[in-house]
Amino acid sequence: MSEVIEMIMILIIVTLCFLMIPFNLQPNTVIEARKKFDTFIRLYGKPYRYNVREYEHRFQIFRSSLNKIATLNAHRAENDTAIYGITQYADLTDQEFLQLKLADLKQSQTLDKFIIESKSSEMKDDIIFSRAKRAALKIPENLPKVVDWREKGVVAPVKSQGACGACWAFSVVDTIASITAIKRQQNVTDLCVEQVINCAGNDNFGCDGGDTCRLLEWLRSNNHKLTTQKECRTVLSLENGTTCLFGKALKGEFMTVEKYTCASLVDREDLMLRYLANHGPIVAAVNAISWQYYLGGVIQYHCDGSFEELNHAVEIIGYNLESNIPYYLVKNSWGPRFGDHGFIKIQIGKNLCGIANRVSIIDLI
Structure with missing residues (x-):
């Protein structure tokens, strides 16, 4: 009986692991945004790269900008559209x-x-x-x-x-x-x-x-x-x-x-x-x-x-x-x-x- 219970528990754990895989494969939006932000800082030579407080403040604004950009592009009707x-x-x-x-x-x-x-x-x-x-x-x-x-x-x-x-x-x-x-x-x-x-x-x-x-x-x-x-x-x-x-x-x-x-x-x-x-x-x-x-x-x-x-x-x-x-x-x-x-x-x-x-x-x- 204990072997059956053990087998059931193993199956449950394996199933849960498979159910969790899609979530683990999803990119972390904050991490992705931060990668883009660091590239942005280097590309445009922003002066606050090593200023922790200013960096974090500008990063939050940058994340907001990413959302605005997505909204603006959602209305594109043709390839020639802005x-x-x-x-x-x-x-x-x-x-x-x-x-x-x-x-x-x-x-x-x-x-x-x-x-x-x-x-x-x-x-x-x-x-x-x-x-x-x-x-x-x-x-x-x-x-x-x-x-x-x-x-x-x-x-x-x-x-x-x-x-x-x-x-x-x-x-x-x-x-x-x-x-x-x-x-x-x-x-x-x-x-x-x-x-x-x-x-x-x-x-x-x-x-x-x-x-x-x-x-x-x-x-x-x-x-x-x-x-x-x-x-x-x-x-x-x-x-x-x-x-x-x-x-x-x-x-x-x-x-x-x-x-x-x-x-x-x-x-x-x-x-x-x-x-x-x-x-x-x-x-x-x-x-x-x-x-x-x-x-x-x-x-x-x-x-x-x-x-x-x-x-x-x-x-x-x-x-x-x-x-x-x-x-x-x-x-x-x-x-x-x-x-x-x-x-x-x-x-x-x-x-x-x-x-x-x-x-x-x-x-x-």
Whole structure:
């Protein structure tokens, strides 16, 4: 009898062991997350690797980021749809990311009314200041299906604004550089963005934030000429302080603003396409809060388009109407390691990320 009981006990133990195997084979999510976090720290050279308290704090934020990334990717409908993953910002809370990368666009109450400061006859006829019910996008006839101004050699390299809150300056200066190259029919020459960051007035505050429209107003009203990056000297030291080295534009130079728009093109994204095709890159204010984990592909979701959420400024350098998901090609200022080598693709026609809320088209003389 004891042998039977012993045999039964052995069978029970063996059965329990087999039942437990699947659980033992399951990966430990915390261990996997920590492996990813350690790789992340090394890849991006994070400074808290040996600070136990900060390491653990950032690890918990990183784990939360992994959950957010999984949620973002759960809505992918096509292979071309945006994909999200671990970026250099995966150890930041939403608020920290907002403060670090998106707190630099200070909007003017006056200019937020979408007043065109200076408009050509074509702009007078075409631009409608309206936030009416969303209409279907009407593509203008004879418009190129694909426009990428990089192919013409007129787009400056992607830059990194780092911890300096100056997206307002980078987007405008790089767009002026592009328009200059187009008008001169030559390759782009990098312009001195530091000159604008250090010197621009009209309620612009350097690395503490500024406004694209107020910058354009200041450049035009003062007839300021941007110097090249090669010749970049921003201030001159004097006994009583410093003075900014902005030259006055001479006749025939293309580096000074003649006219510009600060307009809402919601429901008129066809105009954005037309200007991108026929004029060159343009400036747009956007809501970039969801870009924290962006790796590539076309953004279709998770990007609020309301005017109140605008927090960043970018240069739009082209579009693609032949793609399965038609998109704008957007140049950012977070360095070439961000997104698709520094670029973002945003679906056309839905005012995603608020891309049509506040658009500036620049003309130079």
